[in-house]
Amino acid sequence: MKKIEDIRQELGYIGVPINGCHYLDSHFRNNLEKRCLIYQDKDQTYGEFMSQVGAWIKTLSDAGIKKGDRVIVLIPLRLELYQIMVALFYMGAVVVSIDSTMPKDKLKQAIEDANAQGIISVKELLKWTPLIPTLWKMKRFTYDQSCFFAKSLTSIRAEDNLNFSQTPIEQDAQTLISFTTGSTSRPKAANRSLDIFLAQKIVSEYFWLHRDDEVDMPFFPTLVLQNLGLGITTIFPDIDYRNLSEFDAAKVIDQMNKYGVTRFSANPMIIKRLANYLATNDIKIPSLRSIIIGGAEISTKHANFVKEQFEKVNDDIEIHIIYGSTEVEPISFVPIDEYISNKKTGLKLGHVIEVLDVKIDKIANGFDFQEGLIWGEICLSGPHVIKEYIDNHPANETTKKWDEQGRLWHLTGDVGYMSGGQIFLLGRLKDCLSVDGKLVPTFHYENELARIEGIERAALVQVGDKIKCLIEGEVKIKDHLSEILSDWNLANAIIEFGRVPVDSRHFSRVDRNAIREGIQHN
Numbered sequence: 001m002k003k004i005e006d007i008r009q010e011l012g013y014i015g016v017p018i019n020g021c022h023y024l025d026s027h028f029r030n031n032l033e034k035r036c037l038i039y040q041d042k043d044q045t046y047g048e049f050m051s052q053v054g055a056w057i058k059t060l061s062d063a064g065i066k067k068g069d070r071v072i073v074l075i076p077l078r079l080e081l082y083q084i085m086v087a088l089f090y091m092g093a094v095v096v097s098i099d100s101t102m103p104k105d106k107l108k109q110a111i112e113d114a115n116a117q118g119i120i121s122v123k124e125l126l127k128w129t130p131l132i133p134t135l136w137k138m139k140r141f142t143y144d145q146s147c148f149f150a151k152s153l154t155s156i157r158a159e160d161n162l163n164f165s166q167t168p169i170e171q172d173a174q175t176l177i178s179f180t181t182g183s184t185s186r187p188k189a190a191n192r193s194l195d196i197f198l199a200q201k202i203v204s205e206y207f208w209l210h211r212d213d214e215v216d217m218p219f220f221p222t223l224v225l226q227n228l229g230l231g232i233t234t235i236f237p238d239i240d241y242r243n244l245s246e247f248d249a250a251k252v253i254d255q256m257n258k259y260g261v262t263r264f265s266a267n268p269m270i271i272k273r274l275a276n277y278l279a280t281n282d283i284k285i286p287s288l289r290s291i292i293i294g295g296a297e298i299s300t301k302h303a304n305f306v307k308e309q310f311e312k313v314n315d316d317i318e319i320h321i322i323y324g325s326t327e328v329e330p331i332s333f334v335p336i337d338e339y340i341s342n343k344k345t346g347l348k349l350g351h352v353i354e355v356l357d358v359k360i361d362k363i364a365n366g367f368d369f370q371e372g373l374i375w376g377e378i379c380l381s382g383p384h385v386i387k388e389y390i391d392n393h394p395a396n397e398t399t400k401k402w403d404e405q406g407r408l409w410h411l412t413g414d415v416g417y418m419s420g421g422q423i424f425l426l427g428r429l430k431d432c433l434s435v436d437g438k439l440v441p442t443f444h445y446e447n448e449l450a451r452i453e454g455i456e457r458a459a460l461v462q463v464g465d466k467i468k469c470l471i472e473g474e475v476k477i478k479d480h481l482s483e484i485l486s487d488w489n490l491a492n493a494i495i496e497f498g499r500v501p502v503d504s505r506h507f508s509r510v511d512r513n514a515i516r517e518g519i520q521h522n
Contacts, residue, residue: 002354004199004383007206017198019166020089020175027231029162037224037234038259039079046231049083051160056087058158063151064139067092067167070116070177072138074098074107074125077241080143082224084120092167094174097222101242101505102179102187108132110179110187115391126150171195177390178222180326189390190326199384200329201229203355207333208292208320215259215287217252219266220295235259245269245507249277253285260287265322267295269507272302275309285313293336294322296508297347297425297443299450299457304340323349323423327386327399327410331356332423345369346416346424346444356382359409360417363429367438375417375441377429379409386410415441431512433462435489445488446510452477457500459510460493463519467493470515472500 008014013023032047065071071093075081077100088095096114098107111119111134118139119126126142129135129149140150169175176192192200204226210216214232218224221241227234238255239247252274255261266274271293291310293303298321310317319336334350342348352358362376369375379401387408389395399411415432416425427441434440442460449458455473462468469485475497485493501511 001357004202004355007202007355011202011206013202016171017194018168019092020169020194020197021086021166021229022198023201023229024086024231025090025166031231034231035233036228037079037082037236039236040238042079044079047162049079050086051162052079053083053086053090054161054164055158056084056153057090057164058161059153059156060084060087060091060093062158063141063153063156065091065093065118067169068094068173069118070094070096070114070174072096072098072111072114072116072119072121074100074111074119074121075143076100076122077221077236082228084143085225086228089175090164090166092169092173095176096189097176097178099179099505101244103504106187110189111135113179113187113189113391113393114177120153121150123147123150169194174390178326188393188395190386191388191390192386196384196386199355201226203353203384204330205230207330207353208290211262213262215262217256217261217264219264219270223265235261237264247273249273250281253277253281253283256285256288257283261285262287263290263292264288265292265294267506267508268293268298268302269296269502271298271306275306278309278313279305283313288314289317291317291319292322292333293319294324295506296503297447298508299447300340300342300347301451303336307336307340321349323425325412328356328380328382328384328412331380334422342424344419344424345373346426347447349416349423349425351422352418353382355384356380357407358418358423361411363415363432363439365437365439366415367435367440369444373417375415375426378412378414378416378423378425380412381407381409431461433460433467433490435467445490449481449484452480457510459500459512459515460490461512461515461519463516466519468515468519469493469495470500471495471497473497 028046028050034046036044036046036049071088073085073095085095096116098110120141120143123142123145126140126147126149141153142150144154146152172193174191175194175197177189179187179189210230210232216227217235217237219237224234238251320333321339322330323332324330332350332352339348359379360376361379362374366375401409413429415427415429416423427443432439432441446458449455454477457472459470478495481495501514503509503511
């Protein structure tokens with residue numbers, strides 16, 4: 001098992017980091033003229049970007065933000081978002097990141113649970129301060145427009161400058177708090193202390209190495225911080241994250257060629273939309289050499305389609321699928337060829353990152369897929385595993401366990417098994433079907449159904465004794481599906497045809513709650 005200290009040394013990172021901006025600070029002053037990022041055709045060098053960070057550091061300090069303060073940053077994707085976050089890191093404050101596209105009820109819950117000393121948001125939110133008691137005790141700022149209940153940072157913004165330095169913090173000090181989507185319950189606030197924050201950066205870099213000339217287009221906004229810490233160039237995709245499902249693939253492909261994008265990362269919905277565009281247009285992207293697919297599971301049929309289309313734009317392109325979560329990122333990588341060609345049960349997610357220990361907590365009443373296959377909940381331990389949800393969240397009791405050797409294990413809620421040092425994903429524990437007293441995970445069967453010609457997506461969901469098999473595809477294959485389900489001991493499943501609902505964040509993961517509600521109303 002490789003140690004994080006060994007990776008740090010291999011990457012040439014020497015010394016003990018003193019702040020979340022340690023690696024960014026170590027390189028940017030020697031690369032002031034290097035292109036930092038492009039956002040809506042605003043092209044900034046590292047010198048320009050960081051001098052504006054300096055202005056925000058002075059502005060926030062003068063406004064009363066200090067080391068150790070938790071500050072909610074809740075503004076739409078834009079340059080100021082990252083400049084303010086980096087400024088807060090430099091100051092030793094704790095960045096509380098809340099996705100601005102969350103549903104309103106989830107946003108309110110996250111704000112309440114953050115227990116923050118300050119918030120930087122938009123007028124549209126902060127004008128409701130009198131109706132949100134949680135905000136009363138906070139320092140409230142808008143980043144631009146003035147608001148009766150908040151101070152506009154733009155109106156008091158200091159001059160650009162590079163005269164700033166890192167405020168040292170302890171290795172276990174809170175650095176970044178990010179919220180899960182709360183798709184099935186109240187959002188959870190994951191605590192990234194300095195050691196974990198930097199360990200995630202180092203591990204991600206080590207297993208997805210970059211080149212000095214890298215030009216990255218991340219569709220996951222959090223990866224911009226990773227890029228800043230690597231000193232590489234970021235191109236913001238021309239999309240509206242508040243209306244993600246309607247993005248224009250042609251504009252994004254044009255951006256890739258205009259700016260010479262060498263790699264990008266995206267969820268299955270985005271990657272499939274781009275592949276669909278490529279399928280009907282003869283386009284080359286000669287600069288593109290690396291793609292990562294993550295954020296949700298992708299069927300092997302769709303993965304094969306993506307591979308075929310992107311190999312047409314560049315013969316030498318490398319495509320990997322990443323498995324990870326808010327709490328442990330990354331967990332594993334797998335080349336897309338291996339993912340597609342997998343003949344074993346479940347989705348093949350590749351070799352687990354070497355710094356991680358993995359154990360499978362066997363499900364006592366689990367369905368026997370085949371003799372010798374032991375499956376259960378996937379549990380992880382390692383240097384980049386988040387130790388806790390903040391403020392003694394009840395989830396700490398159910399997802400964090402210490403063993404007799406003093407190691408902390410995170411219980412992922414995913415079920416799967418290990419074979420040949422590789423991880424195979426079967427589904428979510430809470431979404432398993434109960435059939436004849438046995439728990440049956442769904443991903444393997446849903447993927448097998450999606451392989452069938454005429455099926456776009458499939459979902460198996462249970463409420464009480466009712467199991468629904470919802471098919472997004474052609475009704476004419478219903479009899480064939482009945483035979484298949486009978487072979488899987490699911491003859492009693494109710495087959496319905498229609499749109500399979502997906503989550504409102506990545507538009508890639510089956511929204512099983514919505515399907516359950518439909519079953520309950522029938």
